[in-house]
Amino acid sequence: MEFNFIALLLAGLVTLVVGFIWYHPSVFGTIWMRENNLTQDQLKTGNMLKIFGFTYIFSLMITMTLMSLTIHQSGAIGMVGGPPLVESAKPSFAAFMADYGTAYRTFKHGALHGFISGLFFAFPVIGINALFERKSWKYIFIHAGFWMVTLTLMGGIICGFA
Structure with missing residues (x-):
């Protein structure tokens, strides 16, 4: 199973593109600045x-993690010892990969797993930090929302095109 590294590099840009929009003053930027006491x-x-x-x-570090969460064939490759040992498996x-090597390799499937990662990983991590930092729920939802949208798009790109 080969990977499209250009898709991974493009998926890495999603945080910058979504962040530019999400934290723009016309969207959530003004609220975010107020919640952080920034000017x-x-x-x-x-x-x-x-x-x-x-x-x-x-x-890019996140894309590497999302690959294993969105591309199920990564688990199969891991079971034989990783890419260097695929030839000797x-x-x-080989029969399994011939039958299922492209199963669930769609943007939609990756987006689902990306969203689930945002909801069940990023949101709780942000929430825990914010609660101890005495941040507001607005702060939590702005950041968690950003990561849910970002991870959804990144997961879709990685699973569908990488």
Whole structure:
């Protein structure tokens, strides 16, 4: 099973694109700034190259995790010891992959798993941190919503095209 690394690189861009829209002042940006006690002037002082660069690197790390959550064949490949050992796997593995190698490899299926990852992983992690930081529910829902939308799109791209 081969992977389209261009699709993975594009999926990594989703956090930046969705973030640009989601945190825009016309959408949730004004509320987000108010919930964080930030001003436009404070936001302009950040090192944007560092922020966007690390965001993309972290996003690529997320794509690697989402691959195993959205592409079920990753589990089968893991059972034989990973890609280096696929050639030496038993004939039953080749037969299994011939029958099911492309099963559930759609945007829709990946989007479902991406959304579930956002709902049952990102949302609780954000919620726990925010509760201890004494942040509001608005803060929690803005960030959790961002990650649910982002992971849904990333999961769809990874499963459907990678």
